[in-house]
Amino acid sequence: MNDYRLTVAGLGPGDAGLITRETWAQIERAEQIVLRTRIHPSVSALDDVQISYETYDPLYEEMGDFDALYAAIVTDLCTRVRTGSVLYLVPGSPHVAERTVQLLRPAAEREGIPLDILSGMSFLDPLFAAVGIDPVNGLSILDALNEAQIRAVPTQDRIITQIYSRAIASDVKLLLMEHCDDAQEVLYLHHLSLPEQDVRxxxxxxxxxxxxxxxxxxIFVPYMPTFWENP
Structure with missing residues (x-):
């Protein structure tokens, strides 16, 4: 058995300054770096210092759906690490809303691959600051592609993430309208932690x-309309 390891780390919510020191140290000494996608603002920090990496962006074009895409990424990572240590970088934090990491844990265990998953800052920290809420008071965090969860009768405030296109935004809107008035106000959260951050x-x-x-x-969808009355 070789001593190669698979390490997973996050690139933070967007601003390169929010990449952790631990992750950056791994980036500087990694033998092989693979990004889930280079479509993330923090990737420019790697380009600025000429860090070499590969990405799985071509698979987004080849695979028919996200399930097949994520399975292919996990299979490739498990294959790569048999010939050398690999640093796999994902947007945000590997512990938050990252399906490939959820699949990678059992796959690595089955195949006896040493796996390290580093802590990192997710999009949630700047989101809580932008909205001005404390999640300890109750909050549901939903994926825009999870129709069943969005359609369910709400019981608390909701964050809906991964609204990556106007088509997805339309789907989310129609699902929410099953329980919400179409004129209910929501918070639109765009490019959090970046200079052009917009909350409206x-x-x-x-x-x-x-x-x-x-x-x-x-987006942030308040459970009670009185949310807007809070100071």
Whole structure:
């Protein structure tokens, strides 16, 4: 059995200054770096110092759906690490909303691959600051692609993330309208932690009319309309 290891780390919520020192130290000494995607603002920090890496972006074009994509990434990582240590970098934190890491844990255990998953800052920290809430009071964090969860009757405030296109925004809007008035205000959260961060109140019906929707877009849906009355 070789001594090669698979290490997973996060690139933070967007601002390169939020990459942890531990992760950056791993980046500087890694033998082989693979990114889930280079479509993330922090990747420019690697380019600035000429860090070499590969990405799985071509698989996004080849695979028919996300399940197949994530399975292919996990298979490739488990193959790569048999010939050398690998640093796998994901947007945000590997512990938050990262399906490939969820799949990688049991796969590495089955195949006897040493796996280290580093802590990192997720999009949630700047989100809590932007919205001005403490999640200890109750909060649901939902994936925009999880129709069943979004359609469910709400019992607390909700964050819906991964609203990466206007088509997805339209789907989310229609699902929310099953329980929410179409004029209910939500917080539109765009490019959190970046210089161009934008947090704005919009009526639900206008969600898919926002022209700047992209992979760094989320919304906050308050459970009670009285949320807006709080100081």
């Amino acid at each position: 109140r919009i009526p639900l019906y206008a969600l898919d009319r926002q022209e700047d929707v992209d992979h760094l877009t989320s």
